[in-house]
Amino acid sequence: MDKRDQQVHQQFSDYGRNAREWMRKCVLLLPEIERRQIWRKARCGSIFEYAAKLAGMSRATVEDGLRVMKKAEEFPALKAVVESRGVNRVRPIVAIVTKDTEEFWAEKARQMSRHTLETYVQNYRSESRTGPANQSVKLTMDLPLEMVEKLKAMKAAGTxxxxxxxxxxxxxxxxxxxxxxxxxxxxxxxxxxxxxxxxxxxxxxxxxxxxxxxxxxxxxxxxxxxxxxxxxxxxxxxxxxxxxxxxxxxxxxxxxxxxxxxxxxxxxxxxxxxxxxxxxxxxxx
Ligand SMILES: [Zn+2]
Known part of the structure; x- marks a missing residue:
């Protein structure tokens, strides 16, 4: 990149960051807009129309925002994360959080990117169900005799x-x-x-x-x-x-x-x- 490229790139990144931050603030207001039926008072047919007209928000963003925010309202620790980091941060945990675990998950959500958190939640759920590699399954297969002999030799006295x-x-x-x-x-x-x-x-x-x-x-x-x-x-x-x-x-x-x-x-x-x-x-x- 030459100097001008870098300037434009920097400017675009700054604007993008700001755009995201403002969009996050809009999402935070959705529950109250819904509760007070503000969209109706502003002569819109639905909250989706209201959010699209005023903030260019897609229907999916509104639906998702409302769903995650509703969950966050039940869990104050999550709500604090949503307010500072946005709904994306807590999305991987809304399905598993409970009153007993909300502090734990809020801490993880503050600490990890959304992608890392998704990975963590996946492992955490499956491992607490099955434990690490302690579930065994019987496996039968057809192998040439020669290969079986080799495998037996490798196995020797082990299992x-x-x-x-x-x-x-x-x-x-x-x-x-x-x-x-x-x-x-x-x-x-x-x-x-x-x-x-x-x-x-x-x-x-x-x-x-x-x-x-x-x-x-x-x-x-x-x-x-x-x-x-x-x-x-x-x-x-x-x-x-x-x-x-x-x-x-x-x-x-x-x-x-x-x-x-x-x-x-x-x-x-x-x-x-x-x-x-x-x-x-x-x-x-
Ligand atoms: Zn991996």
Missing amino acids: WEELMGKLLNGAPAIAQEALESVSTSSRHIPARIGRHVTERTGGLCAYPSCSREATSLHHTQRWGLEKVHDPARLHGLCDGHERLAHLGLIENEEAMPQEWRVRAQPDLTTDKRFIDQFVALYRPT
Whole structure:
């Protein structure tokens, strides 16, 4: 971008931010407009017509705004978040919030972007239903005899579950060629380690229930603490799970991914917190 490009870009971003903020303020007024039937007094056929004419708001925005605001009115802690951050922030939690959990969810909503919050809510709900990887299902399959013999040899004295776990997590000795970890003062991950880690999950996020594309390689022990690129503790993660990791909300983070689950609160006693707080400083939520 040249200088003029940057100027125009900056101006557009500023106006856009303001437009969003004003739209958020409009949404906050919707419940009162509905309650007082102000749209009728302003000679409009409906609140939708009123909001479209005066603020260019779509019907979907009005419906959604009213629905989320109605929920927020029941929960003062959520209402405070809506007032400061807008309805988008709390949308992922309106279906699960209760009187007992409203403070908990309000804190999460203040702390996370909408996308990260969605990821967190999804894991939180499914894991509290089934627990981490403790539900088992019987699986039958047809395999060539030769392959079965090989699998039996690999399993040796272990259990089938252990073998599958190793295969899924790319235990180096079995699924992939072993790769040594690299100690270096460079943050840059050596290409062969990056490839190895990415191939282990077929380019997808390593979080067990997640099928989103991995967008970054995450050092579960935090690179800054050890200055080591260790393939066993490097995992491809999607944006949402990478954010959750840096919020300290993934339990057993340095174990195999099948042992991961989301935590309710970060562990404040680990050195990783310093690194994570540093990361948080440099990016908006
Ligand atoms: Zn993910």
